[in-house]
Amino acid sequence: MHEYSIVQALLTQCEDIAAKNDANAVNSIEIKIGVMSGVESHLLKTAFDTFKEGTVCGRSQLIIHEQPLKILCNECGFESEVPVYKCSKCESLNVKVVDGEDMYLMRLEME
Amino acid sequence: MCTDCGCSIRGKEDKHHHDHEHHHDHHHNSHEHQKAHSHIHNNPHLNDPKTITVIQKILDKNDHEAMHNRSHLDNHGVLGINLMSSPGSGKTTLLEHLKDVCEFNYGVIEGDLETNRDAERLKAKNIPAMQIQTGSACHLDAFMVHKGLHDLPLDDIDVCFVENVGNLVCPASYDVGTHLNVVLVSIPEGEDKIAKYPVMFRKADLIIFTKVDLLPYFDYDIEKEKAVARSLKPNVDILELSIQDKDSLRQFAQWIEFKRKMRG
Numbered sequence: 001m002h003e004y005s006i007v008q009a010l011l012t013q014c015e016d017i018a019a020k021n022d023a024n025a026v027n028s029i030e031i032k033i034g035v036m037s038g039v040e041s042h043l044l045k046t047a048f049d050t051f052k053e054g055t056v057c058g059r060s061q062l063i064i065h066e067q068p069l070k071i072l073c074n075e076c077g078f079e080s081e082v083p084v085y086k087c088s089k090c091e092s093l094n095v096k097v098v099d100g101e102d103m104y105l106m107r108l109e110m111e
Numbered sequence: 112m113c114t115d116c117g118c119s120i121r122g123k124e125d126k127h128h129h130d131h132e133h134h135h136d137h138h139h140n141s142h143e144h145q146k147a148h149s150h151i152h153n154n155p156h157l158n159d160p161k162t163i164t165v166i167q168k169i170l171d172k173n174d175h176e177a178m179h180n181r182s183h184l185d186n187h188g189v190l191g192i193n194l195m196s197s198p199g200s201g202k203t204t205l206l207e208h209l210k211d212v213c214e215f216n217y218g219v220i221e222g223d224l225e226t227n228r229d230a231e232r233l234k235a236k237n238i239p240a241m242q243i244q245t246g247s248a249c250h251l252d253a254f255m256v257h258k259g260l261h262d263l264p265l266d267d268i269d270v271c272f273v274e275n276v277g278n279l280v281c282p283a284s285y286d287v288g289t290h291l292n293v294v295l296v297s298i299p300e301g302e303d304k305i306a307k308y309p310v311m312f313r314k315a316d317l318i319i320f321t322k323v324d325l326l327p328y329f330d331y332d333i334e335k336e337k338a339v340a341r342s343l344k345p346n347v348d349i350l351e352l353s354i355q356d357k358d359s360l361r362q363f364a365q366w367i368e369f370k371r372k373m374r375g
Contacts, residue, residue: 002248002249002250002280002281002284002285005248005250005252006169006170006284009169009170009172009173010169012172013167013169013171013172017163017165021161021163023161027160031169036309036310036313037284037310038280038281038283038284038310038311039284084342084343085313085342085343085344086342093341093342093345094345101313102168103168103169103170103284104166104167104168104169105165105166105167105168105169106164106165106166107162107163107164107165108162108163108165109160109161109162110160110161110162110163111159111160111161
């Protein structure tokens with residue numbers, strides 16, 4: 001259950017950005033969570049709603065975009081969204097991960 | 112457009128004809144421009160909602176600290192290895208016995224929720240060890256490891272192990288600033304651990320099957336497990352290890368020696 005630590009990092013990040021922009025409040029936060037990032041979106045949301053209290057994000061809505069695993073095949077060049085690290089066209093395991101392994105803060109709406 | 116700072120305030124530069132005279136009144140020195148700047152940049156509060164696109168890794172502070180840890184290790188010529196696994200798969204036991212077969216010196220940063228027992232076990236074998244008690248945190252992060260690094264005699268060691276909290280989930284999300292990830296999986300844990308925790312095993316540079324001397328007593332198809340590991344990460348190194356078998360320990364020591372040489 002490391003979602004709590006992730007949320008703390010996210011809240012700190014939002015507070016820094018809000019301060020830089022002279023904002024009083026953050027209305028919404030959009031994040032991208034890769035399915036292979038090791039984080040559960042619904043746990044992240046629960047943790048966020050618990051820990052946002054008393055921060056500049058107190059009334060923020062957290063919008064989570066779940067990013068499927070996206071790979072580019074080094075053999076046939078086919079790009080696909082897959083559940084495993086295997087090209088869905090030629091079944092090669094020689095693939096490059098394009099997206100789906102990381103967690104990103106994407107967008108903030110502030111006022 | 113203001114070419115120095117990228118802002119879009121237009122000022123004196125509009126009147127600024129490029130006639131190549133020498134009083135190039137650069138617009139940034141212009142009073143009007145500065146005034147416009149301070150008006151916008153020091154606006155105490157945003158009056159209207161403003162949406163900004165950021166695109167920043169959520170753990171970027173941790174990643175930055177991890178890079179710092181790595182360069183700290185590099186400066187001391189120390190190879191950092193993050194050791195991860197479930198609780199009880201033999202991380203501390205491996206570190207206790209590795210000393211009997213290896214020629215390099217190593218120290219250990221121990222991460223556990225409670226107690227100093229693991230560090231005490233290692234110190235009893237004259238291995239420098241530093242315990243981090245995480246309280247309720249289920250993983251080590253780069254900041255905790257940073258503190259640990261300052262308490263280890265880095266000039267006297269060649270390899271620094273970070274023995275992460277026993278857990279196949281959370282430690283996978285955190286770069287702690289080591290060079291290599293080694294993930295242990297023991298035979299008594301049963302099959303399918305690799306398939307069930309793909310994020311962790313995907314991070315591994317080396318997977319070590321431990322307690323392989325118990326294979327005759329378990330219904331465990333080790334070749335099938337290796338195939339699963341290589342389907343997640345085709346280039347992963349794999350070793351089989353038993354504390355009873357000194358040769359298998361030596362193989363691990365040789366793997367580390369090889370990686371040390373590769374870092375010059």
